Ligand SMILES: Cc1cc2nc3c(=O)[nH]c(=O)nc-3n(C[C@H](O)[C@H](O)[C@H](O)COP(=O)(O)OP(=O)(O)OC[C@H]3O[C@@H](n4cnc5c(N)ncnc54)[C@H](O)[C@@H]3O)c2cc1C
Ligand code: SF4
């Protein structure tokens with residue numbers, strides 16, 4: 001018997017998804033797809049990434065062979081031009097005809113171009129296909145000013161693309177009184193507008209464009225208020241127009257404002273003809289988002305395979321990042337009082353606006369709008385969709401510290417019902433994810449993505465998928481093991497203990513005894529760091545040198561361009577005039593750029609690899625030593641002048657800082673760590689932003705731990721008060737050893753503490769009350785490390801075999817790398833910019 | 838004469854094949870100048886070639902020294918290792934990794950790097966300066 005034949009018109013996102021869903025259910029049906037565009041279906045949602053280096057192939061939704069493997073015939077560049085419903089035939093642009101048993105419209109939509117005189121002029125574009133983007137980017141090369149008509153989602157995205165293309169002045173023209181009129185309210189629009197203006201975009205609201213001026217090419221826009229705006233190019237993004245022309249021509253019912261009318265089964269008024277995606281009009285509405293399109297594809301594919309699914313509308317909640325700004329809306333976003341109670345949080349300084357609409361009885365979340373910070377979006381959406389009863393203080397939902405994963409009230413992932421839709425692109429529920437994890441088929445996020453498809457669409461749900469996975473694994477009592485890489489099936493802490501017990505001293509010995517294959521750039525520096533933490537031997541000993549990160553391997557920091565920077569230790573930030581002069585002389589002699597670092601010392605940039613040993617030699621001769629700026633270990637101990645000079649100073653903070661810096665210098669740890677000592681509570685040394693910080697009190701020292709600057713600043717917490725000097729040092733010894741032994745790789749002390757069960761109270765118990773009984777052992781271990789300290793620079797310059805490594809060319813040891821380039825800036829040199837092609 | 842080359846070695850390096858079509862052999866360095874399980878940079882006129890002595894696998898590799906990511910002359914200073922069985926080098930700048938045998942980029946979509954044949958004769962390392970790929 002001949003297989004029934006399905007013809008799909010349109011190879012866009014939804015047309016493709018339909019094929020994929022159909023083939024995952026059945027191999028019967030002859031499937032023929034006609035596409036108008038010259039390439040296989042691609043990810044239109046992430047179209048703008050084409051401007052950030054993604055290629056058309058990267059955006060493609062399938063591999064080249066996929067259609068063949070699935071036994072689907074695909075014609076590209078070959079639109080259907082006519083349909084004969086009597087004969088059940090389609091005619092295509094290449095002059096052929098094919099008959100169908102079932103016809104599927106997946107023709108999507110085109111950009112809606114309003115009827116303004118001049119849209120045919122050169123320099124006027126729409127933003128929908130890869131071809132459009134190619135045209136825009138080549139025209140943008142000669143444009144200085146550009147405008148976008150339309151301040152909705154797509155218009156803003158197009159405006160961002162124009163900025164990325166280097167247009168100096170980009171304006172957005174919106175007819176409505178606010179931006180993104182379908183998603184956000186006036187207050188939200190104000191906030192968004194001010195943030196966009198900060199980024200250099202000009203925003204014109206309430207503007208009605210009456211004509212596009214120019215002789216052949218566009219030069220300006222004219223508005224109904226008689227104002228004029230210069231523009232060398234224009235992108236029109238004023239909405240979408242369903243591609244229903246073909247359906248209309250063959251007598252299929254279309255809506256008054258466009259769209260092919262379908263019912264819950266996606267069926268048109270011809271029972272053999274269906275429509276899905278952005279061309280379909282269901283219940284008077286076009287669904288211009290990808291998730292409902294995929295749902296339509298699922299409904300149709302299932303029903304063709306004897307399923308019984310229905311499309312009953314779709315949640316149009318969205319979350320996106322526009323030019324780095326979070327914008328989200330969900331549920332009933334525009335409902336106002338007295339039909340609900342509205343809670344608004346606004347922080348103009350940070351550009352955050354949040355609004356939630358709560359039912360009048362305070363029980364349910366109805367919808368809301370988030371601008372500037374949408375971290376809570378997933379949970380809010382779930383709370384509203386699943387009608388989860390709110391706590392007494394619903395305002396906590398939007399007051400919860402941004403970045404925190406769970407708002408304070410009882411609305412964490414655990415309280416969601418199994419039916420909660422987590423990934424709306426692929427229609428995956430909480431139950432699907434949890435059971436895939438629970439039955440053991442997946443144990444990491446990649447596997448979860450593979451076997452449930454959750455998170456493979458827009459990716460917005462991934463953080464929640466991850467949380468669900470971790471939660472399920474944990475609730476099954478499964479140990480979530482952070483193995484290092486494919487070469488070592490251990491966590492860092494396990495490896496630390498094993499290396500210790502087996503007394504292994506080189507990377508190769510560790511790999512032979514505990515690992516497999518040849519190692520890699522993940523395990524090599526990690527094992528090297530463990531070896532250094534355990535034995536504190538010269539890190540460049542033969543065999544270990546090549547297992548060091550480049551910075552450790554050359555005892556200097558590699559900088560842009562391939563030169564290195566040199567930072568001698570300046571304990572406590574105290575330096576004599578003579579030593580300052582030496583640094584100046586060395587920098588002059590070797591043509592180095594000098595800058596004061598944040599850690600109270602001096603960094604010399606731009607040294608050639610070949611010059612490093614001789615530079616060090618000169619510094620060592622003047623009494624300097626390595627500052628370990630390259631290693632994961634102690635960086636600096638900052639200090640204020642304290643009681644020696646300051647009229648408020650309680651104790652001598654400089655002397656204490658020097659003592660501490662010299663005590664812990666050179667010790668390797670999971671990550672770098674920093675310290676500071678302040679002479680009184682005014683805290684001029686900023687000790688509370690350090691991995692451990694000390695502040696003088698009337699009676700002694702207060703010790704703070706686990707603070708951190710960097711990308712996620714965190715204040716240090718008070719560990720103990722009014723300590724005498726020796727006790728303070730003893731506590732720091734224990735603290736450091738505990739950290740070195742137990743932290744995950746590349747984890748700063750702040751993150752280490754954040755992950756620690758019991759937090760600071762537990763830590764205090766371990767350090768002060770010795771609850772683990774490890775204190776004496778740790779104190780002995782750290783004494784050994786301190787006793788074995790040597791200046792690595794000195795060892796390197798004195799050892800001919802190591803010193804030999806400091807040349808760029810093995811076959812021309814005297815020659816420096818000729819490709820390193822510097823340019824002049826403010827009387828010093830700086831490195832040349834990254835070379836682009 | 839295949840055998841004369843093999844006979845020169847106490848133990849044959851696994852991945853070295855005789856390339857008859859190669860005529861431009863550059864004498865790069867002595868075996869003992871190369872860095873075990875690491876790379877050195879070889880000057881070839883204006884060009885720079887990274888030479889790796891993968892002692893652990895008893896293999897030699899040569900590639901271009903420039904990392905295609907940000908055009909840094911750095912691959913010879915990178916760490917080598919393997920991914921499943923594929924030998925690779927990681928650029929010290931942003932840790933992009935490249936196959937030592939095919940030059941293909943293994944992390945993301947940087948373009949592939951050139952690879953060159955290597956041979957050892959009488960304790961000298963030679964690099965064939967016409968790229969394999
Ligand atoms: C820049 C941009 C950003 C977007 N961002 C988001 C977002 O963040 N989130 C979101 O949910 N959605 C977003 N969207 C919307 C999303 O891309 C669409 O909802 C989705 O592509 C619709 O899929 P479709 O298959 O219905 O239509 P399309 O992907 O447009 O595919 C239709 C295809 O049919 C072809 N066709 C038309 N007529 C014929 C014919 N007669 N014969 C043969 N072929 C024909 C067309 O050429 C086209 O290739 C965005 C869209 C754009 C343009
Ligand atoms: S922290 Fe106190 S002692 Fe130190 S400089 Fe500031 S005011 Fe003076």
Ligand code: SF4
Pocket residue numbers: none
């Ligand atoms: S803040 Fe960023 S740019 Fe500045 S030194 Fe640190 S890493 Fe480099």
Ligand code: FES
Pocket residue numbers: 904905906907908909911928929930931932933
């Ligand atoms: S320059 Fe090599 S990875 Fe960036």
